[in-house]
Amino acid sequence: MSFPPPTTLDTSNRSRILNLGAGPSSLPTSVLLQSAQDLLDYKGTGIGLCELSHRSGTFKQILDSAESDLRSLLSIPEDYAVLFTQGGGTEQFSATALNLLAYDAARHGRAPGTLDYAVTGSWSSKAIKEGERMGGRVKAVTDSKKRDGKFGRIAPIEEWELSPASECAMLYYCDNETVDGVEFPSPGLPIHQLPDDYRKNVPIVADCSSNILSRPIDVAAHSLIFFGAQKNVGPPGVTILIARKSLLARHPDESIPFGGPRIPTTLVYKNLADNSSLYNTPPMFSIHVSGLVFRHLIEQGGVKGAEQRSSEKAQLVYSTIDESKGFYEGTTSATSRSRMNVTFRIKGGDDGLEGKFVEFCKERGIEQVKGHRSVGGIRASLYNAISVDDAKRLVEAMREFCGQHSG
Amino acid sequence: MSFPPPTTLDTSNRSRILNLGAGPSSLPTSVLLQSAQDLLDYKGTGIGLCELSHRSGTFKQILDSAESDLRSLLSIPEDYAVLFTQGGGTEQFSATALNLLAYDAARHGRAPGTLDYAVTGSWSSKAIKEGERMGGRVKAVTDSKKRDGKFGRIAPIEEWELSPASECAMLYYCDNETVDGVEFPSPGLPIHQLPDDYRKNVPIVADCSSNILSRPIDVAAHSLIFFGAQKNVGPPGVTILIARKSLLARHPDESIPFGGPRIPTTLVYKNLADNSSLYNTPPMFSIHVSGLVFRHLIEQGGVKGAEQRSSEKAQLVYSTIDESKGFYEGTTSATSRSRMNVTFRIKGGDDGLEGKFVEFCKERGIEQVKGHRSVGGIRASLYNAISVDDAKRLVEAMREFCGQHSG
Numbered sequence A, B: 001m002s003f004p005p006p007t008t009l010d011t012s013n014r015s016r017i018l019n020l021g022a023g024p025s026s027l028p029t030s031v032l033l034q035s036a037q038d039l040l041d042y043k044g045t046g047i048g049l050c051e052l053s054h055r056s057g058t059f060k061q062i063l064d065s066a067e068s069d070l071r072s073l074l075s076i077p078e079d080y081a082v083l084f085t086q087g088g089g090t091e092q093f094s095a096t097a098l099n100l101l102a103y104d105a106a107r108h109g110r111a112p113g114t115l116d117y118a119v120t121g122s123w124s125s126k127a128i129k130e131g132e133r134m135g136g137r138v139k140a141v142t143d144s145k146k147r148d149g150k151f152g153r154i155a156p157i158e159e160w161e162l163s164p165a166s167e168c169a170m171l172y173y174c175d176n177e178t179v180d181g182v183e184f185p186s187p188g189l190p191i192h193q194l195p196d197d198y199r200k201n202v203p204i205v206a207d208c209s210s211n212i213l214s215r216p217i218d219v220a221a222h223s224l225i226f227f228g229a230q231k232n233v234g235p236p237g238v239t240i241l242i243a244r245k246s247l248l249a250r251h252p253d254e255s256i257p258f259g260g261p262r263i264p265t266t267l268v269y270k271n272l273a274d275n276s277s278l279y280n281t282p283p284m285f286s287i288h289v290s291g292l293v294f295r296h297l298i299e300q301g302g303v304k305g306a307e308q309r310s311s312e313k314a315q316l317v318y319s320t321i322d323e324s325k326g327f328y329e330g331t332t333s334a335t336s337r338s339r340m341n342v343t344f345r346i347k348g349g350d351d352g353l354e355g356k357f358v359e360f361c362k363e364r365g366i367e368q369v370k371g372h373r374s375v376g377g378i379r380a381s382l383y384n385a386i387s388v389d390d391a392k393r394l395v396e397a398m399r400e401f402c403g404q405h406s407g
Helices: A029-040 A057-074 A088-108 A122-133 A144-148 A196-201 A245-249 A269-274 A284-299 A302-322 A351-363 A388-405 B029-040 B057-074 B088-108 B122-133 B144-148 B196-201 B245-249 B269-274 B284-299 B302-322 B351-363 B388-405
Strands: A080-085 A114-119 A137-143 A168-174 A204-207 A224-228 A239-244 A328-330 A341-346 A378-381 B080-085 B114-119 B137-143 B168-174 B204-207 B224-228 B239-244 B328-330 B341-346 B378-381
Touching: A029 A284, A029 B029, A057 A080, A057 A239, A057 A284, A057 A302, A080 A245, A080 A269, A088 A114, A088 A122, A088 A168, A088 A204, A088 A224, A088 A239, A114 A122, A114 A144, A122 A137, A122 A168, A122 A204, A137 A144, A168 A196, A239 A245, A239 A269, A245 A269, A284 A302, A284 B284, A302 A328, A302 A341, A302 A388, A341 A351, A351 A378, A351 A388, B029 B284, B057 B080, B057 B239, B057 B284, B057 B302, B080 B245, B080 B269, B088 B114, B088 B122, B088 B168, B088 B204, B088 B224, B088 B239, B114 B122, B114 B144, B122 B137, B122 B168, B122 B204, B137 B144, B168 B196, B239 B245, B239 B269, B245 B269, B284 B302, B302 B328, B302 B341, B302 B388, B341 B351, B351 B378, B351 B388
Parallel strands: A114 A137, A114 A168, A168 A204, A204 A224, B114 B137, B114 B168, B168 B204, B204 B224
Antiparallel strands: A080 A239, A224 A239, A328 A341, A341 A378, B080 B239, B224 B239, B328 B341, B341 B378
């Protein structure tokens, strides 16, 4: 620790750096400044945010206002609960499978049905593996890698091999795949294209960890939407669930009927809901900062504003790729390009040149553009805290680098 | 959000308030000031603490230094791993049972043995219930409430009814019970008093969430020590495990052999260890602040210093109780009094007078002394961030109130 500790915050280096990391990622400076003050003294109480009782009225207001702002941003219907928990997306791989298996068995009075997964990238691959580990009968209704040898194109729904609706416990998909730069094209998974009986009977579960709040989502068409905070929302450490209340109520005894395992208590959605996210001590700091980000986004034109900026930013970078005459090459099919994570190779995957590009960016203050270790190449993440001007700064560097190294 | 957000931190109200909450609880002001700066710009990188990649060298240094300071504070032997995870103590109620059942079955090549629990308060009561929910055969080796009708006295080990060592998967105890103000007397659970074969063969698991770092603990006598951060360590959102490495290595396939359930992936200790606490995105802020608290404690004389201050603070308050001629009455037997949470009643449990005392304290800036809703009365928590002078401030208020209302 440096003594004496600072009481004046130095933010001078922030504007120098453009952090395009895939998550944890940039947060708005104004939100961080407010959080810093709240850490020391929350609203003149003399008690810092993380020193409040989580059962106090003061913290309840923090929870309530975060929930209410999120409801307004995403037009969440009344019959959906908003829940704050821990463990990230990875813990939800287990929790979604366990809770939906229990729900399905209780609802139909039989052993749990099949878990359908759309495997469109690295994260949904992990989800289906964990669904199977949890004892679920799983089915990949589509698997881009099996089909194409790599993740890069999402097959249209008419090509998906769905389980029979009456035997299916959920349809799970990941709306945006950060590692592979793959996203369902706007406005999102075309749920209306699913067969009638399937759409009406099968709970749809979405992992929106990396693109929530970047475009509207039809909450009412889902049974569950979850997201870790550390991309578009806030600091790591909080996971947010938007869950249809009927799904929670159906949960009879916290375990999977017909011989399935018990669900660890912190993973039981009903426990979280019955206790208004205070079943156990919540990650107070991450929740509060998320709430401030919601407020900040409302002031910036809400989800509509974010969607517009996201399209513009993605458009800027992808058109630079497309106009580079093959110097830059997107790794994703044109119909499945992510607005959040732009992934590309340089000169057909020239490792040396890609390393040079990462360094070139670093010299210009542009950080964390190296692709995920499992796929290589370049990845620039354009989450909500990245501005259109920031994207222009990246594009300028790309053009300059291309000018120096193409031909 | 208030605009423009502050760049100068206002801490003026902090000295006015003495926060004796049972957790989340007070944190050192110097640690919070440093955290606030780090949120905006971590060590001049231009990137805030929660915006760093968790796989970056910068964050690895944060993890490594938190671990190394904790190792030094608690003299943790080399053959123990230090792991950072999420979900709090409540999630560990499930995880301890599941992992220890798996370890036991794999180690002995038979169905998992019995889980022994010392039920000495509200938290260990929850732990044994969850152990049973997870499918464990459980045994309360002692249960203060069953014996005395309330939690208040820990029975000596010679009265405990232990399972046969060869059939026992773990002995679980909670070192300090925050709700009930009950703590194992220093130096802690007298493990050497356990029968030889039991001590040598049964893994001992301790929940030290509310008294870790307030006195030395014999790590080598335990297989696992865990604690949520939000009392003596840091902000809520991180749980720290100290685990014997052989326990982690023994874990064959992440599931409980002989027909037990699979363990959700984020709860498998081996996964956390194999990935150096980066199996999934960690709660970076809570980890960093915990690390700063470790550093702060080292500068304050380490665990020895904390132990000395803890004794002095507890002594001050308990002697005020004992000298009040029955006006104040401790709820805990003299041999099981907690140094962390001093619980007492006023005039034999006069609700009205207790309410007045809470108000009386509040007027003097002393906050959160109301007892836990399940037991009532008064509770003053004297965690590491509370100074001896703070305890004197409480004692003064107690004396003054007694002077006004006794007789």
